[in-house]
Amino acid sequence: MNTKFEEAIYINNNIRKPYSVEEISEMRRNDLDQFLSVKGFLFCPECNLPHLAHNSCNNKTDYFSTYPKDEHDENCSCICQKADRKILVQVDQDISLSRIKNRLEDCLSLLINDKAVANNPFKVFRNEQLLKKAMPTKINYDSDYYIPRKRLTQYMDSDYADQFYIFYGKVKLKSILISDKYHPHIFRIYHFKENRLVCSLKFSDNVYNHLPDTVKAIKNCKDNNDNYVYSCNIAFYTKMTSYYKKDSRVVGNTFFEGVINNSAKIVFQDIVQVNRP
Ligand SMILES: [Zn+2]
Incomplete structure:
Protein backbone atom coordinates (compact mmCIF):
# COMPACT_ATOMS: atom_id res chain seq x y z
CA MET A 1 0.00 0.00 0.00
CA ASN A 2 1.26 3.43 -0.92
CA THR A 3 1.25 5.68 2.14
CA LYS A 4 3.31 8.69 1.11
CA PHE A 5 2.25 11.18 -1.55
CA GLU A 6 4.11 13.97 -3.28
CA GLU A 7 1.09 15.90 -4.46
CA ALA A 8 -2.45 16.63 -3.38
CA ILE A 9 -5.45 18.18 -5.05
CA TYR A 10 -7.12 21.14 -3.35
CA ILE A 11 -10.90 20.84 -3.72
CA ASN A 12 -13.24 23.46 -2.25
CA ASN A 13 -16.67 23.96 -3.79
CA ASN A 14 -15.94 24.36 -7.51
CA ILE A 15 -12.28 25.25 -7.13
CA ARG A 16 -9.64 22.61 -7.89
CA LYS A 17 -5.91 23.17 -7.78
CA PRO A 18 -3.09 20.61 -7.79
CA TYR A 19 -0.25 21.24 -5.33
CA SER A 20 3.12 19.52 -5.04
CA VAL A 21 4.35 18.77 -1.55
CA GLU A 22 7.15 21.30 -2.12
CA GLU A 23 4.59 24.04 -2.81
CA ILE A 24 2.67 23.27 0.38
CA SER A 25 5.92 23.04 2.39
CA GLU A 26 6.90 26.48 1.15
CA MET A 27 3.45 27.86 1.97
CA ARG A 28 3.68 26.39 5.47
CA ARG A 29 7.04 28.09 6.04
CA ASN A 30 6.23 31.47 4.52
CA ASP A 31 2.47 32.01 4.73
CA LEU A 32 0.98 30.17 7.67
CA ASP A 33 -2.46 31.83 7.27
CA GLN A 34 -2.77 30.57 3.72
CA PHE A 35 -1.55 27.13 4.75
CA LEU A 36 -4.21 26.96 7.50
CA SER A 37 -6.92 27.94 5.02
CA VAL A 38 -5.83 25.27 2.51
CA LYS A 39 -4.84 22.32 4.66
CA GLY A 40 -8.32 20.95 5.35
CA PHE A 41 -9.14 20.74 1.62
CA LEU A 42 -6.29 18.60 0.30
CA PHE A 43 -7.27 15.24 -1.19
CA CYS A 44 -5.76 12.18 -2.87
CA PRO A 45 -4.70 13.20 -6.40
CA GLU A 46 -5.90 9.90 -7.87
CA CYS A 47 -9.32 9.24 -6.34
CA ASN A 48 -10.03 12.63 -4.69
CA LEU A 49 -11.70 10.85 -1.75
CA PRO A 50 -9.54 10.83 1.41
CA HIS A 51 -8.16 13.98 2.98
CA LEU A 52 -4.37 14.23 2.93
CA ALA A 53 -2.29 15.72 5.74
CA HIS A 54 1.02 17.52 5.14
CA ASN A 55 3.96 16.14 7.13
CA SER A 56 7.12 18.19 7.73
CA CYS A 57 10.31 16.20 8.25
CA ASN A 58 13.68 17.27 9.53
CA ASN A 59 15.90 14.75 7.83
CA LYS A 60 13.83 13.47 4.94
CA THR A 61 11.61 15.08 2.35
CA ASP A 62 8.16 16.25 3.41
CA TYR A 63 5.18 14.20 2.28
CA PHE A 64 1.40 13.93 2.36
CA SER A 65 -0.35 11.07 4.15
CA THR A 66 -3.95 9.86 4.29
CA TYR A 67 -6.12 10.97 7.25
CA PRO A 68 -6.30 7.93 9.57
CA LYS A 69 -10.03 7.27 9.17
CA ASP A 70 -10.41 8.23 5.51
CA GLU A 71 -10.30 5.61 2.76
CA HIS A 72 -9.27 5.54 -0.88
CA ASP A 73 -11.61 4.50 -3.67
CA GLU A 74 -11.22 0.88 -4.81
CA ASN A 75 -9.91 2.12 -8.18
CA CYS A 76 -7.08 4.06 -6.57
CA SER A 77 -3.59 2.60 -6.97
CA CYS A 78 -2.82 3.58 -3.36
CA ILE A 79 -4.57 0.51 -1.94
CA CYS A 80 -2.78 -1.99 -4.23
CA GLN A 81 0.37 -3.97 -3.51
CA LYS A 82 3.62 -2.52 -4.74
CA ALA A 83 4.75 -4.27 -7.93
CA ASP A 84 7.79 -6.40 -7.24
CA ARG A 85 10.99 -6.46 -9.28
CA LYS A 86 9.80 -9.12 -11.74
CA ILE A 87 6.72 -7.10 -12.67
CA LEU A 88 8.70 -3.88 -13.01
CA VAL A 89 11.27 -5.58 -15.24
CA GLN A 90 8.42 -6.88 -17.40
CA VAL A 91 6.97 -3.36 -17.65
CA ASP A 92 10.39 -2.27 -18.89
CA GLN A 93 10.88 -5.09 -21.36
CA ASP A 94 7.44 -5.47 -22.90
CA ILE A 95 6.46 -1.92 -23.71
CA SER A 96 3.47 -2.85 -25.84
CA LEU A 97 1.91 -5.02 -23.12
CA SER A 98 2.79 -2.55 -20.40
CA ARG A 99 1.54 0.45 -22.46
CA ILE A 100 4.25 2.42 -20.73
CA LYS A 101 3.98 5.44 -23.00
CA ASN A 102 0.25 5.86 -22.26
CA ARG A 103 0.98 5.44 -18.58
CA LEU A 104 3.58 8.23 -18.68
CA GLU A 105 1.23 10.58 -20.52
CA ASP A 106 -1.60 9.80 -18.10
CA CYS A 107 0.74 10.28 -15.14
CA LEU A 108 1.37 13.88 -16.24
CA SER A 109 -2.35 14.44 -16.90
CA LEU A 110 -3.35 13.16 -13.48
CA LEU A 111 -0.59 14.50 -11.23
CA ILE A 112 0.64 17.64 -12.98
CA ASN A 113 -2.29 18.88 -15.07
CA ASP A 114 -5.23 17.63 -12.95
CA LYS A 115 -6.94 16.12 -16.01
CA ALA A 116 -9.13 13.02 -15.73
CA VAL A 117 -7.78 9.86 -17.39
CA ALA A 118 -9.61 6.74 -18.58
CA ASN A 119 -7.18 4.27 -16.97
CA ASN A 120 -5.21 4.67 -13.80
CA PRO A 121 -1.61 4.93 -15.08
CA PHE A 122 -0.03 3.27 -12.03
CA LYS A 123 -2.18 0.16 -11.73
CA VAL A 124 -1.33 -3.27 -13.08
CA PHE A 125 -4.51 -5.31 -12.79
CA ARG A 126 -4.41 -8.85 -11.45
CA ASN A 127 -5.85 -10.22 -14.70
CA GLU A 128 -3.40 -8.42 -17.01
CA GLN A 129 -1.37 -10.51 -19.43
CA LEU A 130 1.70 -8.64 -18.26
CA LEU A 131 1.56 -10.41 -14.88
CA LYS A 132 1.33 -13.84 -16.48
CA LYS A 133 4.50 -13.08 -18.42
CA ALA A 134 6.26 -11.69 -15.36
CA MET A 135 5.37 -14.63 -13.14
CA PRO A 136 4.40 -17.57 -15.38
CA THR A 137 4.14 -20.13 -12.58
CA LYS A 138 1.89 -18.11 -10.35
CA ILE A 139 -1.82 -18.85 -10.77
CA ASN A 140 -3.56 -16.52 -8.36
CA TYR A 141 -2.71 -12.92 -7.74
CA ASP A 142 -3.73 -11.55 -4.37
CA SER A 143 -4.42 -8.05 -5.55
CA ASP A 144 -3.80 -5.49 -8.22
CA TYR A 145 -0.35 -3.91 -8.15
CA TYR A 146 0.97 -0.40 -8.46
CA ILE A 147 4.05 0.86 -10.28
CA PRO A 148 5.99 3.10 -7.87
CA ARG A 149 6.51 6.71 -8.84
CA LYS A 150 8.83 9.53 -7.81
CA ARG A 151 8.32 13.20 -8.44
CA LEU A 152 11.48 15.02 -9.56
CA THR A 153 11.97 17.21 -6.52
CA GLN A 154 14.91 18.94 -4.93
ZN1 LIG B 1 -6.76 7.63 -3.59
Missing part, protein backbone atom coordinates in the same frame (compact mmCIF):
# COMPACT_ATOMS: atom_id res chain seq x y z
CA TYR A 155 16.00 15.88 -2.98
CA MET A 156 16.45 12.43 -4.34
CA ASP A 157 17.88 9.85 -2.00
CA SER A 158 19.47 6.45 -2.39
CA ASP A 159 16.05 4.74 -2.00
CA TYR A 160 15.35 5.80 -5.56
CA ALA A 161 18.45 4.25 -7.10
CA ASP A 162 18.66 0.77 -8.65
CA GLN A 163 14.89 0.26 -8.87
CA PHE A 164 12.40 1.03 -11.59
CA TYR A 165 10.16 4.05 -11.03
CA ILE A 166 7.99 6.35 -13.06
CA PHE A 167 9.85 9.63 -12.55
CA TYR A 168 7.91 12.77 -13.43
CA GLY A 169 7.63 16.48 -12.79
CA LYS A 170 7.82 20.04 -13.97
CA VAL A 171 11.51 20.69 -14.57
CA LYS A 172 14.17 22.66 -16.38
CA LEU A 173 16.30 20.87 -18.91
CA LYS A 174 19.53 21.21 -20.87
CA SER A 175 20.58 19.00 -23.76
CA ILE A 176 24.27 18.23 -24.04
CA LEU A 177 26.17 16.51 -26.82
CA ILE A 178 29.30 14.65 -25.74
CA SER A 179 31.73 12.39 -27.53
CA ASP A 180 30.62 9.02 -26.20
CA LYS A 181 30.38 5.93 -28.35
CA TYR A 182 27.19 4.59 -26.75
CA HIS A 183 25.31 7.53 -25.23
CA PRO A 184 26.33 10.82 -26.84
CA HIS A 185 23.08 12.64 -25.86
CA ILE A 186 22.62 13.79 -22.28
CA PHE A 187 19.63 15.61 -20.81
CA ARG A 188 20.44 17.33 -17.55
CA ILE A 189 17.32 17.84 -15.46
CA TYR A 190 17.15 20.69 -12.96
CA HIS A 191 14.71 21.60 -10.22
CA PHE A 192 12.13 23.96 -11.69
CA LYS A 193 12.52 26.70 -9.08
CA GLU A 194 15.85 26.13 -7.40
CA ASN A 195 17.79 25.19 -10.53
CA ARG A 196 19.70 22.46 -8.76
CA LEU A 197 20.68 19.42 -10.77
CA VAL A 198 18.24 16.59 -10.02
CA CYS A 199 19.43 13.89 -12.43
CA SER A 200 20.81 13.17 -15.90
CA LEU A 201 19.40 10.98 -18.65
CA LYS A 202 21.49 9.35 -21.36
CA PHE A 203 20.38 8.42 -24.89
CA SER A 204 22.00 6.57 -27.77
CA ASP A 205 21.88 8.16 -31.24
CA ASN A 206 19.18 5.72 -32.28
CA VAL A 207 16.86 6.41 -29.32
CA TYR A 208 17.44 10.16 -29.55
CA ASN A 209 16.51 10.10 -33.26
CA HIS A 210 13.15 8.53 -32.39
CA LEU A 211 12.22 11.32 -29.96
CA PRO A 212 9.50 13.75 -31.14
CA ASP A 213 10.61 16.66 -33.35
CA THR A 214 9.71 19.14 -30.59
CA VAL A 215 12.31 17.46 -28.35
CA LYS A 216 14.97 17.22 -31.04
CA ALA A 217 14.47 20.94 -31.66
CA ILE A 218 16.02 21.62 -28.23
CA LYS A 219 19.37 23.26 -28.90
CA ASN A 220 22.42 21.34 -27.76
CA CYS A 221 24.95 22.86 -25.42
CA LYS A 222 28.24 21.90 -27.04
CA ASP A 223 30.56 23.51 -24.54
CA ASN A 224 30.40 25.26 -21.19
CA ASN A 225 29.66 28.62 -22.77
CA ASP A 226 26.44 27.40 -24.31
CA ASN A 227 23.49 27.75 -22.00
CA TYR A 228 20.25 26.84 -23.71
CA VAL A 229 17.72 26.11 -20.98
CA TYR A 230 14.18 24.85 -21.44
CA SER A 231 11.24 24.26 -19.13
CA CYS A 232 8.90 21.31 -19.63
CA ASN A 233 6.85 18.61 -17.99
CA ILE A 234 8.54 15.26 -18.24
CA ALA A 235 7.80 11.64 -17.30
CA PHE A 236 10.02 8.62 -17.87
CA TYR A 237 10.44 5.03 -16.77
CA THR A 238 13.91 3.88 -15.84
CA LYS A 239 16.21 2.67 -13.12
CA MET A 240 18.64 5.31 -11.87
CA THR A 241 22.20 4.76 -10.78
CA SER A 242 23.54 6.97 -8.01
CA TYR A 243 27.16 7.82 -7.63
CA TYR A 244 29.04 9.89 -5.16
CA LYS A 245 31.32 12.67 -6.28
CA LYS A 246 33.22 14.64 -3.68
CA ASP A 247 33.16 18.45 -3.92
CA SER A 248 30.25 18.43 -6.33
CA ARG A 249 27.50 21.01 -6.13
CA VAL A 250 24.57 18.63 -5.89
CA VAL A 251 22.71 17.72 -2.71
CA GLY A 252 24.62 15.10 -0.69
CA ASN A 253 27.32 15.06 -3.41
CA THR A 254 25.31 12.33 -5.09
CA PHE A 255 24.43 12.25 -8.76
CA PHE A 256 21.55 10.30 -10.23
CA GLU A 257 21.75 9.07 -13.77
CA GLY A 258 19.50 6.90 -15.92
CA VAL A 259 19.56 5.50 -19.45
CA ILE A 260 16.50 5.84 -21.68
CA ASN A 261 16.80 2.84 -24.00
CA ASN A 262 13.55 3.31 -25.93
CA SER A 263 11.81 6.52 -26.98
CA ALA A 264 8.48 5.08 -25.70
CA LYS A 265 9.81 5.31 -22.14
CA ILE A 266 9.86 9.11 -22.00
CA VAL A 267 7.26 11.81 -22.71
CA PHE A 268 7.48 15.60 -22.76
CA GLN A 269 4.93 18.42 -22.58
CA ASP A 270 5.05 22.18 -22.99
CA ILE A 271 8.70 22.61 -23.96
CA VAL A 272 9.59 26.30 -23.75
CA GLN A 273 13.00 27.95 -23.98
CA VAL A 274 13.77 30.00 -20.86
CA ASN A 275 16.70 31.91 -19.37
CA ARG A 276 19.82 30.43 -17.94
CA PRO A 277 19.31 28.26 -14.79
Whole structure:
Protein backbone atom coordinates (compact mmCIF):
# COMPACT_ATOMS: atom_id res chain seq x y z
CA MET A 1 0.00 0.00 0.00
CA ASN A 2 1.26 3.43 -0.92
CA THR A 3 1.25 5.68 2.14
CA LYS A 4 3.31 8.69 1.11
CA PHE A 5 2.25 11.18 -1.55
CA GLU A 6 4.11 13.97 -3.28
CA GLU A 7 1.09 15.90 -4.46
CA ALA A 8 -2.45 16.63 -3.38
CA ILE A 9 -5.45 18.18 -5.05
CA TYR A 10 -7.12 21.14 -3.35
CA ILE A 11 -10.90 20.84 -3.72
CA ASN A 12 -13.24 23.46 -2.25
CA ASN A 13 -16.67 23.96 -3.79
CA ASN A 14 -15.94 24.36 -7.51
CA ILE A 15 -12.28 25.25 -7.13
CA ARG A 16 -9.64 22.61 -7.89
CA LYS A 17 -5.91 23.17 -7.78
CA PRO A 18 -3.09 20.61 -7.79
CA TYR A 19 -0.25 21.24 -5.33
CA SER A 20 3.12 19.52 -5.04
CA VAL A 21 4.35 18.77 -1.55
CA GLU A 22 7.15 21.30 -2.12
CA GLU A 23 4.59 24.04 -2.81
CA ILE A 24 2.67 23.27 0.38
CA SER A 25 5.92 23.04 2.39
CA GLU A 26 6.90 26.48 1.15
CA MET A 27 3.45 27.86 1.97
CA ARG A 28 3.68 26.39 5.47
CA ARG A 29 7.04 28.09 6.04
CA ASN A 30 6.23 31.47 4.52
CA ASP A 31 2.47 32.01 4.73
CA LEU A 32 0.98 30.17 7.67
CA ASP A 33 -2.46 31.83 7.27
CA GLN A 34 -2.77 30.57 3.72
CA PHE A 35 -1.55 27.13 4.75
CA LEU A 36 -4.21 26.96 7.50
CA SER A 37 -6.92 27.94 5.02
CA VAL A 38 -5.83 25.27 2.51
CA LYS A 39 -4.84 22.32 4.66
CA GLY A 40 -8.32 20.95 5.35
CA PHE A 41 -9.14 20.74 1.62
CA LEU A 42 -6.29 18.60 0.30
CA PHE A 43 -7.27 15.24 -1.19
CA CYS A 44 -5.76 12.18 -2.87
CA PRO A 45 -4.70 13.20 -6.40
CA GLU A 46 -5.90 9.90 -7.87
CA CYS A 47 -9.32 9.24 -6.34
CA ASN A 48 -10.03 12.63 -4.69
CA LEU A 49 -11.70 10.85 -1.75
CA PRO A 50 -9.54 10.83 1.41
CA HIS A 51 -8.16 13.98 2.98
CA LEU A 52 -4.37 14.23 2.93
CA ALA A 53 -2.29 15.72 5.74
CA HIS A 54 1.02 17.52 5.14
CA ASN A 55 3.96 16.14 7.13
CA SER A 56 7.12 18.19 7.73
CA CYS A 57 10.31 16.20 8.25
CA ASN A 58 13.68 17.27 9.53
CA ASN A 59 15.90 14.75 7.83
CA LYS A 60 13.83 13.47 4.94
CA THR A 61 11.61 15.08 2.35
CA ASP A 62 8.16 16.25 3.41
CA TYR A 63 5.18 14.20 2.28
CA PHE A 64 1.40 13.93 2.36
CA SER A 65 -0.35 11.07 4.15
CA THR A 66 -3.95 9.86 4.29
CA TYR A 67 -6.12 10.97 7.25
CA PRO A 68 -6.30 7.93 9.57
CA LYS A 69 -10.03 7.27 9.17
CA ASP A 70 -10.41 8.23 5.51
CA GLU A 71 -10.30 5.61 2.76
CA HIS A 72 -9.27 5.54 -0.88
CA ASP A 73 -11.61 4.50 -3.67
CA GLU A 74 -11.22 0.88 -4.81
CA ASN A 75 -9.91 2.12 -8.18
CA CYS A 76 -7.08 4.06 -6.57
CA SER A 77 -3.59 2.60 -6.97
CA CYS A 78 -2.82 3.58 -3.36
CA ILE A 79 -4.57 0.51 -1.94
CA CYS A 80 -2.78 -1.99 -4.23
CA GLN A 81 0.37 -3.97 -3.51
CA LYS A 82 3.62 -2.52 -4.74
CA ALA A 83 4.75 -4.27 -7.93
CA ASP A 84 7.79 -6.40 -7.24
CA ARG A 85 10.99 -6.46 -9.28
CA LYS A 86 9.80 -9.12 -11.74
CA ILE A 87 6.72 -7.10 -12.67
CA LEU A 88 8.70 -3.88 -13.01
CA VAL A 89 11.27 -5.58 -15.24
CA GLN A 90 8.42 -6.88 -17.40
CA VAL A 91 6.97 -3.36 -17.65
CA ASP A 92 10.39 -2.27 -18.89
CA GLN A 93 10.88 -5.09 -21.36
CA ASP A 94 7.44 -5.47 -22.90
CA ILE A 95 6.46 -1.92 -23.71
CA SER A 96 3.47 -2.85 -25.84
CA LEU A 97 1.91 -5.02 -23.12
CA SER A 98 2.79 -2.55 -20.40
CA ARG A 99 1.54 0.45 -22.46
CA ILE A 100 4.25 2.42 -20.73
CA LYS A 101 3.98 5.44 -23.00
CA ASN A 102 0.25 5.86 -22.26
CA ARG A 103 0.98 5.44 -18.58
CA LEU A 104 3.58 8.23 -18.68
CA GLU A 105 1.23 10.58 -20.52
CA ASP A 106 -1.60 9.80 -18.10
CA CYS A 107 0.74 10.28 -15.14
CA LEU A 108 1.37 13.88 -16.24
CA SER A 109 -2.35 14.44 -16.90
CA LEU A 110 -3.35 13.16 -13.48
CA LEU A 111 -0.59 14.50 -11.23
CA ILE A 112 0.64 17.64 -12.98
CA ASN A 113 -2.29 18.88 -15.07
CA ASP A 114 -5.23 17.63 -12.95
CA LYS A 115 -6.94 16.12 -16.01
CA ALA A 116 -9.13 13.02 -15.73
CA VAL A 117 -7.78 9.86 -17.39
CA ALA A 118 -9.61 6.74 -18.58
CA ASN A 119 -7.18 4.27 -16.97
CA ASN A 120 -5.21 4.67 -13.80
CA PRO A 121 -1.61 4.93 -15.08
CA PHE A 122 -0.03 3.27 -12.03
CA LYS A 123 -2.18 0.16 -11.73
CA VAL A 124 -1.33 -3.27 -13.08
CA PHE A 125 -4.51 -5.31 -12.79
CA ARG A 126 -4.41 -8.85 -11.45
CA ASN A 127 -5.85 -10.22 -14.70
CA GLU A 128 -3.40 -8.42 -17.01
CA GLN A 129 -1.37 -10.51 -19.43
CA LEU A 130 1.70 -8.64 -18.26
CA LEU A 131 1.56 -10.41 -14.88
CA LYS A 132 1.33 -13.84 -16.48
CA LYS A 133 4.50 -13.08 -18.42
CA ALA A 134 6.26 -11.69 -15.36
CA MET A 135 5.37 -14.63 -13.14
CA PRO A 136 4.40 -17.57 -15.38
CA THR A 137 4.14 -20.13 -12.58
CA LYS A 138 1.89 -18.11 -10.35
CA ILE A 139 -1.82 -18.85 -10.77
CA ASN A 140 -3.56 -16.52 -8.36
CA TYR A 141 -2.71 -12.92 -7.74
CA ASP A 142 -3.73 -11.55 -4.37
CA SER A 143 -4.42 -8.05 -5.55
CA ASP A 144 -3.80 -5.49 -8.22
CA TYR A 145 -0.35 -3.91 -8.15
CA TYR A 146 0.97 -0.40 -8.46
CA ILE A 147 4.05 0.86 -10.28
CA PRO A 148 5.99 3.10 -7.87
CA ARG A 149 6.51 6.71 -8.84
CA LYS A 150 8.83 9.53 -7.81
CA ARG A 151 8.32 13.20 -8.44
CA LEU A 152 11.48 15.02 -9.56
CA THR A 153 11.97 17.21 -6.52
CA GLN A 154 14.91 18.94 -4.93
CA TYR A 155 16.00 15.88 -2.98
CA MET A 156 16.45 12.43 -4.34
CA ASP A 157 17.88 9.85 -2.00
CA SER A 158 19.47 6.45 -2.39
CA ASP A 159 16.05 4.74 -2.00
CA TYR A 160 15.35 5.80 -5.56
CA ALA A 161 18.45 4.25 -7.10
CA ASP A 162 18.66 0.77 -8.65
CA GLN A 163 14.89 0.26 -8.87
CA PHE A 164 12.40 1.03 -11.59
CA TYR A 165 10.16 4.05 -11.03
CA ILE A 166 7.99 6.35 -13.06
CA PHE A 167 9.85 9.63 -12.55
CA TYR A 168 7.91 12.77 -13.43
CA GLY A 169 7.63 16.48 -12.79
CA LYS A 170 7.82 20.04 -13.97
CA VAL A 171 11.51 20.69 -14.57
CA LYS A 172 14.17 22.66 -16.38
CA LEU A 173 16.30 20.87 -18.91
CA LYS A 174 19.53 21.21 -20.87
CA SER A 175 20.58 19.00 -23.76
CA ILE A 176 24.27 18.23 -24.04
CA LEU A 177 26.17 16.51 -26.82
CA ILE A 178 29.30 14.65 -25.74
CA SER A 179 31.73 12.39 -27.53
CA ASP A 180 30.62 9.02 -26.20
CA LYS A 181 30.38 5.93 -28.35
CA TYR A 182 27.19 4.59 -26.75
CA HIS A 183 25.31 7.53 -25.23
CA PRO A 184 26.33 10.82 -26.84
CA HIS A 185 23.08 12.64 -25.86
CA ILE A 186 22.62 13.79 -22.28
CA PHE A 187 19.63 15.61 -20.81
CA ARG A 188 20.44 17.33 -17.55
CA ILE A 189 17.32 17.84 -15.46
CA TYR A 190 17.15 20.69 -12.96
CA HIS A 191 14.71 21.60 -10.22
CA PHE A 192 12.13 23.96 -11.69
CA LYS A 193 12.52 26.70 -9.08
CA GLU A 194 15.85 26.13 -7.40
CA ASN A 195 17.79 25.19 -10.53
CA ARG A 196 19.70 22.46 -8.76
CA LEU A 197 20.68 19.42 -10.77
CA VAL A 198 18.24 16.59 -10.02
CA CYS A 199 19.43 13.89 -12.43
CA SER A 200 20.81 13.17 -15.90
CA LEU A 201 19.40 10.98 -18.65
CA LYS A 202 21.49 9.35 -21.36
CA PHE A 203 20.38 8.42 -24.89
CA SER A 204 22.00 6.57 -27.77
CA ASP A 205 21.88 8.16 -31.24
CA ASN A 206 19.18 5.72 -32.28
CA VAL A 207 16.86 6.41 -29.32
CA TYR A 208 17.44 10.16 -29.55
CA ASN A 209 16.51 10.10 -33.26
CA HIS A 210 13.15 8.53 -32.39
CA LEU A 211 12.22 11.32 -29.96
CA PRO A 212 9.50 13.75 -31.14
CA ASP A 213 10.61 16.66 -33.35
CA THR A 214 9.71 19.14 -30.59
CA VAL A 215 12.31 17.46 -28.35
CA LYS A 216 14.97 17.22 -31.04
CA ALA A 217 14.47 20.94 -31.66
CA ILE A 218 16.02 21.62 -28.23
CA LYS A 219 19.37 23.26 -28.90
CA ASN A 220 22.42 21.34 -27.76
CA CYS A 221 24.95 22.86 -25.42
CA LYS A 222 28.24 21.90 -27.04
CA ASP A 223 30.56 23.51 -24.54
CA ASN A 224 30.40 25.26 -21.19
CA ASN A 225 29.66 28.62 -22.77
CA ASP A 226 26.44 27.40 -24.31
CA ASN A 227 23.49 27.75 -22.00
CA TYR A 228 20.25 26.84 -23.71
CA VAL A 229 17.72 26.11 -20.98
CA TYR A 230 14.18 24.85 -21.44
CA SER A 231 11.24 24.26 -19.13
CA CYS A 232 8.90 21.31 -19.63
CA ASN A 233 6.85 18.61 -17.99
CA ILE A 234 8.54 15.26 -18.24
CA ALA A 235 7.80 11.64 -17.30
CA PHE A 236 10.02 8.62 -17.87
CA TYR A 237 10.44 5.03 -16.77
CA THR A 238 13.91 3.88 -15.84
CA LYS A 239 16.21 2.67 -13.12
CA MET A 240 18.64 5.31 -11.87
CA THR A 241 22.20 4.76 -10.78
CA SER A 242 23.54 6.97 -8.01
CA TYR A 243 27.16 7.82 -7.63
CA TYR A 244 29.04 9.89 -5.16
CA LYS A 245 31.32 12.67 -6.28
CA LYS A 246 33.22 14.64 -3.68
CA ASP A 247 33.16 18.45 -3.92
CA SER A 248 30.25 18.43 -6.33
CA ARG A 249 27.50 21.01 -6.13
CA VAL A 250 24.57 18.63 -5.89
CA VAL A 251 22.71 17.72 -2.71
CA GLY A 252 24.62 15.10 -0.69
CA ASN A 253 27.32 15.06 -3.41
CA THR A 254 25.31 12.33 -5.09
CA PHE A 255 24.43 12.25 -8.76
CA PHE A 256 21.55 10.30 -10.23
CA GLU A 257 21.75 9.07 -13.77
CA GLY A 258 19.50 6.90 -15.92
CA VAL A 259 19.56 5.50 -19.45
CA ILE A 260 16.50 5.84 -21.68
CA ASN A 261 16.80 2.84 -24.00
CA ASN A 262 13.55 3.31 -25.93
CA SER A 263 11.81 6.52 -26.98
CA ALA A 264 8.48 5.08 -25.70
CA LYS A 265 9.81 5.31 -22.14
CA ILE A 266 9.86 9.11 -22.00
CA VAL A 267 7.26 11.81 -22.71
CA PHE A 268 7.48 15.60 -22.76
CA GLN A 269 4.93 18.42 -22.58
CA ASP A 270 5.05 22.18 -22.99
CA ILE A 271 8.70 22.61 -23.96
CA VAL A 272 9.59 26.30 -23.75
CA GLN A 273 13.00 27.95 -23.98
CA VAL A 274 13.77 30.00 -20.86
CA ASN A 275 16.70 31.91 -19.37
CA ARG A 276 19.82 30.43 -17.94
CA PRO A 277 19.31 28.26 -14.79
ZN1 LIG B 1 -6.76 7.63 -3.59
